[in-house]
Amino acid sequence: MTFPENLKYTKDHEWIRTEGSNAYVGITEFAQSELGDIVYVDINTVGETVEAGAVFGSVEAVKTVSDLFMPVDGEVLEVNPLLDAKPELVNSDPYGDGWMIKIAVKGSLDSSDILSAAQYRELIGH
Amino acid sequence: MDTETLKTTALSDTHIKLGAKMVPFAGYLMPVQYEGLSIEHETVRNAVGVFDVSHMGEFIVKGAGALDLIQRVTSNDASVLTDGKVQYSCLPNADGGIVDDLLVYRISADEYMLVVNASNIEKDWNWIKQFNTEGVEMKDISDKVSLLAVQGPKTAEALQSLTDIDLKSMEYYTFKKGTFAGIENVVVSATGYTGAGGFELYFENAEAENVWNKVMEAGKPFGIKPAGLGCRDTLRLEMGFCLYGNDIDDTTSPIEAGLGWITKFTKTFTNSETLAEQKKNGVKRKLVGIEMLDRGGIPRHGHDVVDAAGNKIGVVTSGTPSPTLKKSIALAYVPTELSKTGSEVFVSIRDKALKAVVVKIPFK
Known part of the structure; x- marks a missing residue:
């Protein structure tokens, strides 16, 4: 499994990639593999400011539904438009076309809740 | 439940070696999937897959x-x-x-x-x-018997080299006791829970690994794969087969559940008078197949069925995205007046009322 060095991670298995004052958020390769085939991504928080650790949506695999947690305080700007028709992109390309939301970062990424790739690997034992 | 308190089958180690994801199910540690639910589902529908269902x-x-x-x-x-x-x-x-x-x-x-x-x-x-x-x-004899469900359209062909029993000529819901994979007294049963055809094999625990290996070997040219409980559920649901604890339980009548065909009043049995009356006078709710028309989520066990005004009128008992049909399907109890094919109902998923329609089962 890969956990790119240029991303930050959370214990809830989300990744975050900053781009200026905005950031992209998705779930990790480990998360998608634990969930199995993803069939629906449900995010209704566009335009809302969501606190770090709060739920911004949910992801449905064949057998399970899991909440998606905001990695950092931020405003949800956009949901990945590709996921409505192709939710399986989260499985096949979790760090690329399988991104979930674009946010305007409002909180700090220097928190102890934000993990490096190495720290995340250690957390999941990979 | 603690994993340590879970029972195992004679094949638990085999599953773990194959890389299966093991989960607690009915007090047993069971394989929910190996390679992936969808691929296992398709393998059973189109070729042949093997389930360890020794927990039965x-x-x-x-x-x-x-x-x-x-x-x-x-x-x-x-x-x-x-x-x-x-x-x-x-x-x-x-x-x-x-x-x-x-x-x-x-x-x-x-x-x-x-x-x-x-x-x-x-x-x-x-x-x-x-x-x-x-x-x-x-x-x-539950703890002494292992059970493999070998399922899929290529099963008879795949297993024929392991037995003298003429598998192709066996009718659905018949069985024979004979030598299979060199082991005597194996019950070879033309049954299953997938609607894909195939055989269920009952034999002693001591032979489990041996039978498993021989079945996998014989099935190799037919694309055999181990299949987990995950796809067992999606396969049975596509057929509209009831799962105890989900669709039927201590509170559901067989008449309500569409099991009138296995409820015969040619004899008396527990509560047969009440059930005969239900059959004659009708029931208030029925278990039906529904297909989601709106996107917005997967119907699952416990979701409310609601009317256009949002009033609760029933409940989803099983639901899944169907790997074969590429749409979301479910079994649900609905009021009898809405149980006809084509009736419009809604399923409440994360506070959204999503449109669904009553359809015939097996789902198509």
Whole structure:
């Protein structure tokens, strides 16, 4: 499994990639593999400011539904438009076309809740 | 539940070695998937897959009063069985619900095998026992027996080299006892829970790894794969087969659940009077297949079925995205007046009322 060095991670298995004052958020390769085939991504928080650790949506695999947690305080700007028709992109390309939301970062990424790739690997034992 | 307290099957280590994701199910540590649910599902639909379902329970009921006991506790008419025939049936309770659903195997006129759900082994045993007033011999062989369900359209061809029994000529819901993979007294049963055709094999635990390996070897040219409980559920749901604990339970009547076809009033059995009345006068709710029309989520066990105004009118008992049909399907109890094919209902998923339609099962 890969956990790119240029991303930050959370214990809830989300990744975050900053781009200026905005950031992209998705779930990790480990998360998608634990969930199995993803069939629906449900995010209704566009335009809302969501606190770090709060739920911004949910992801449905064949057998399970899991909440998606905001990695950092931020405003949800956009949901990945590709996921409505192709939710399986989260499985096949979790760090690329399988991104979930674009946010305007409002909180700090220097928190102890934000993990490096190495720290995340250690957390999941990979 | 603690993993340490879970029971294992004779093949648990084999599954772990194959990289299966193991989960607690009915008190057992069972493989939910190996390679992935969808690929296993497709393998069973199109080729052949192998499920370890050794957690299922098996009782032997033997003696002069065996048939009489079975007739008193089950809803279907076991007197129509001949040697080598299998029947789907259920154990009605005294309050209008179902203790369990089961298969009844007629080994001989005085000997039967009952195959019950793993979660209900003790409950069924105690239930049947209380009706055994005539001293019929009952044996719980669940912990001694392993069960493989080899399922899919290529199963007969894939397994033929392992036995002299002519698999292709066996009719659905019949079984034969014979030599299979070099082991004597294997029950080879043309049954299954997938709607894909195939065979279920009952044999002693000591032979489990041997049989598993030989089945995998024989199936190789046919694309055989191990299949987990995950796709067992999506496969059975596409067929509209009931799952005990989800679609039927102690509170659902077989008439409501669409199991009228295994409820025969040619004899008396537990609560048969009430059920006969239900059949005659109708029931208030029915278990139906529904297909989602709106996108927005997957219908799942416990979701409310609502009307256009949002009032609760029923409940989803099982639901899944269908890997074969590429749409979301579910079984749900709805008011009888809405149970006709084409009726419009809504399913409440995360506070959204999503449109669905009642369809015929098996789902198409």
